[in-house]
Amino acid sequence: MPTSLTINGSSHTVDLPDEVPLLWVLRDEIGLTGTKFGCGVAACGACTVQIDGEAVRSCQVALGDVWGEVTTIEGLGTPDAMNKIQQAWVEHQVAQCGYCQSGQIMQAAALLAENPSPSDDEIDEAMAGNLCRCGTYPRIRAAIHTAAGNLKEA
Amino acid sequence: MASIGKIARRTFLIGSAAIVGGVAFGVYYVRRPAPNPLEPAEGEAALNPFVLIDRQGVTLFAPRAEMGQGVKTTWAALIAEELDVELDQVRVLHGPAAAAYYNSAMIGEGLPNKGYDISDFQHNVGQALGEIGKVLSLHVTGGSTSMKDGFERMREAGATARETLKEAAAQRLGVDRASLTTVAGKVVAPDGTEIPYPELAEAAAQIDPPEATLRDPGQWRYLGKHVPRVDMVGKSTGTAEFGIDVRLPEMKFASVRMNPRLGGGMKGFDASAAEAMPGVETVVDLDGGVAVIASNTWLAMQAVDAIEVEWDEAPYPPETDALFERIAAAFDTDANSTMRDDGDVSTLPEGATEITAEYRLPYLAHATMEPMNGTAIYSGGRVEFWGGNQAPTFTRDKIAETAGLDSDAVDVHTTYMGGGFGRRGEFDFAVIAAKVAMAVPGTPVQTTWSREEDMRHDFYRPGAMARMRGAVKDGKAVLLDGQIAAQSALFQAMGRLGVPSGGPDKVLVEGAFNQPYAIPNYRIRGHVADLAVPVGFWRSVGNSFNGFFHDTFLDEMAHLAGVDPLEFRLEHMKTEHPPSAGCLEAVRDMSGWTGKTPDDVGRGVGFTYSFGTPVAQIIEVVDEDSTIRISKAWIACDMGLALDPGTVEAQMVSGMVYGLSAACFGEITYAGGEVEQGNFPDYEVLRMHTAPVTEVRVLETNRHMGGAGEPGTPPAMPALGNALFDLTGRRARTLPLNREFDLLI
Structure with a gap:
């Protein structure tokens, strides 16, 4: 089922399972590669982005759970x-x-x-x-x- | 090894830019000793393109792996210094894999001398031997060699290009070349006429390059000062492209699982569950492992984890203790080397007090922030590869071997590296990426390892042991007899390249045999443990364990002698190597060392001479409610010549933090043949709040230029252990320290 996201002020629609982490949506679907994969278990911080201004580890936020506007390094x-x-x-x-x-x-x-x-x-x-x-x-x-x-x- | 055919093709590839309206300059023009560039020895030199000018502007080539050490900027600055271009107006590229980009400093480092005591003649022999790097296509970044390698050659490349452009301008203007000057990418005539380099490029291509003399250091604009890094804006905005960021049209994403019993094969696998998972496109049998190609990396990782695999056993004893029994057994074998044998260690000098100690250090992972990855496309009998790597020609040749192609059919694009530390000098990740891509011809595939796959499939810093025997008399060391036992990272790495190796392994004992102390009876022997655990080059290599063994033992000897440990080292060093003594004096003065500390504070000194650079460190620890925090550090190094003091300072801190992380927490252990640690929660490293506040002093009295990327690592480990001894009275003879001490996490 397509999911809509607002990333750096722009709308994006992706068609992926809900459990895919935001990190990989950003990197492999949207092409925003500034956010990095380091550990996959929220232990290194390389994948940090903001959702509604709060710093989160995007490797631990499932696509289906993204609750607000996403800001990545490219949006800063x-x-x-x-x-x-x-x-x-x-x-x-x-x-x-x-x-x-x-x-x-x-x-x-x-x-x-x-x-x-x-x-x-x-x-x-x-x-x-x-x-x-x-x-x-x-x-x-x-x-x-x-x-x-x-x-x-x- | 490059053939003449390859040389010709590569020449054309680089030269083609010149043919379409530009000119490629290289030190070939400087060093052309014979007219025929296709004579093998000379022909290699024909491939030295470091400056390329076309109508779009000036491009400098810095064909060294930028893995954080700042080499791209300082290498370009060496060229720019003589070429008279502004670094923010030129492009700096890595360039292709090429013999022309050989490392001229690396082989000279292998000479059986101690380094600090070499004569100018020996130094020159080392430089001459470096030319062998051309023959071996040694396009490699490592061993803290880049500045030693590029210092003369790159300034010559810049100067020759500058004089050729001036000659082109002189001919156009009808004036004498000597009347012209250059500034900011332009030739300037006495009447003020300015001609930008790109307008002169085509004419310059027709000119036989004139002789050029290098400028006096007093005229330098870039060298000796901190130059803003050319990669800094990209790395602060998420726009710098690492290997994992390569994106190609229609690209697929893969992940891999190799046998966790390292080097073991695969009996078989069942991928039926994986094949039914979302996004999965292809399961690849890698012969010793499996990969899944999917529509995104995470889906590939989930699917590859769902494959049921039956693995073969490990080709080494499966438990840590059994591995160390084998390492200890190496002490009973003939020494592989006796690189230092001064005086007579067989007799205890009369009246001396003897001390012995055994040390043991664990295997370590590199744990680069960017997990191993590679991107490749296989089509039409060619492979194109993108990724971070420290050895492009080896990467190219190994991919070619894998694909059954000639090296000419493989192109390697070297990206930024999210850390290297020696790990990216291997080529396993490139070979795997190529194999995966070969399963889907015509489709580009990026293969990314999970963190667990990365940590469990490393080429580890070898586990190592030392047996040290020493004697002190009247406050001085009179005897030091050390034995080191470990696997040979050098022999194993050479074996992977298909190069036979043998003889004394200097790397196994570096950091122990070559320390600048005057001790009359002084012997260091190395023993090679024969084990199949994959081992490799880990930042500072043999120094990473020998620095701890040798310097910790000196600290023990100082305490036995009843002498302040810093003064003890200094006393034995000041006549042997004054620049090393200068580093110790500097940290003593910077820290206000008195040899005495309050009860809740401990201080330790550490010293290692490595890669041509002596480094002294003092580490301070504090006991805060029974938890020990590393509070402060002082570092002094003597670079001989610090081409970029800001970058040297950054590398000294970086090397120290890397060493402290290992000393505090780093440990790779084995159970059932598999590495037990998989991710950062099992392999803790220093963080902002656990790293010390650090002060660095960069000295420049050493006769020859030293390296910067690695020498900060070895002394950190003993300095911390010595500080903990000062604080607690407990002597750490094994690492990591968090086993015995309650360190702040």
Whole structure:
């Protein structure tokens, strides 16, 4: 049965079993490959997207359960029009392999929407579920602080 | 090995852009020692296209695996430095699999010297030997070699191209080439006339490249400074294309299950349930495993899991303890190597106090964030492959072998890598992707492994043991006699390439035999354990276990001698290798090391010289309500020359975090021949709140340039163990540490 979704402000209709996780709908059906597959069990955070502004692991949200508008990394900003969080990521030269960074940025965006001035401890708590095998954590933390400052000025 | 026929075809492929209105420059022009490019030894050099200019602009080729270490940017900066182009105005591509893109530094690393003590002559011998890389088509990224490899060659490529473009401009303007300058992709005449490079490309293609001299480092604009990475915007916007992101028209998605008893075969399978599942299109018998091709990856994963398979037994003892019994038994065999044998270790010096210790480290998985995958299409007697890989020519040749094709019939497109750490130097994932695609000719198929398949089908860091014997007298080490036993990752990897190997395995003992300490009686022997568990290159390779063995034992010797562990190391190092001593002094000063800490704080020092770079680290741990947290870290390295200090700093932190993750939590164990760990909940790694706040200092006094991607990993493990000893008085002789210590998760 076709399912309708709103992703990054656009409507999409897909014809897939209800239990297919949102991650794979995004990647293999819609072609939005910015959201990454890392573990499939909500243990790494690489697949983080937002549903109605809440950060969720898209590998654990079944297509049939998507309850609101989906925002992916592609919806946050583009290379020519980056969001302030993405700009901070570039300013701090955060990414190494870069594979986890879409998830990191989506998690950080949800944090900053809820808490405009997070402390180090609050950042650590919010980001604890997002793994980075390259160990970019110090730069992620710095970029979140910079983004917080720049978002307040805007 | 590339044939002349292949060379000619590849030349044309790259050169075709020149023929249609552009020019390809390469160091072939610089190093052309004989006129006939099709002489085999010379012909290989004819394939060195690093700069391509056409009417659209300038393209630089950085044919090294970008797996996070920043090589794409710094490699391009080496060319841009001499070519005078702005990095944000050029394209940087990886390029095809080609012998021309051989690694000239890797083979020199195999010389039987310690590294830190080599003469300029030996250094040059290493560079000369590197040319063998051409003959072997050694298009490989690994061993922290890229900058050593590219430093001269890429600047030469840029400089030669620049002078050729100037000559073309000189001829057009009727002026002397020496009167012209270049800036930002343009030739500038004395009267201010500017000619963009693309307008000169066709004329330049007709010119025999003139000699070019390299600029004095004082004139550098890019090198020695942090250059914004060319991949940063793509990786911050989800637009950088990893192997798993390749999308082709009409593409199908597959997943795979190979025998979890690694290397064992398959007796048979029943796919009837899988075939009835939604989205399933084809079940593929991979001879040793099965794959399902479906309409999306998740449906393929569900279906491949539903196949009932009867697997053969593992070709190795099926339990962890039995594997380590075999490793221990290697101590009783003849040594494979005695790479260091100073003085006489057979007699305990008079008045010295002896100490012995046995260490044991587990097998480890790479656990790259991007699970193994590959995309391929098989049609018309050709295979085209897309994916992250650290060895494009080997990948190409293995796919060709699998498909029964000539290497010329295989094209490899190397994408960004969601981590490599040595795992993507293998080609199993590419071969599997090709086999799956061969089941549906004409249809592109992306084969993605589940995380569990990835973790359970790795080429693991070998489990390893060490037996160390040492002696101290009057506060100094007077004897150190170490034996290392493990499987040989090198021999196994060579075997997979079909290259016979033997003789002393330097990699097995690196990080132990070549440490810069003046100890009068000093011997290191390596023993190869003969086991069929798949093992491979894991970030820092042999150093990843020997760093722990050697440095932890030094710490034990320092405590036995009653000397501060940092000063103990320094004392034995300062005359042997001053740059190494400088690293220890730097972390001592940065951390305010006094050798004393409050009761709830522990500090440990670790040091390893690896890949030409000495790295010292101090790790601080704190006891917080009986849970131990890694709070701070200080790192000092001596790169000789840090081409991009910002990237070096990032790699030092990265290497340390990778090492700490392994030290705290990393362990691959076996039951019934199968790996017990399958996903991150069983294979915990450091997270933001468990990683230390870190300060890095990059020194540049070393005589020769060192590597950056790996040397940060080895000292992290002993430094943490030594810190826990300082905190608790308990000495960790095995890893992971969370078995014995209550570490914060």
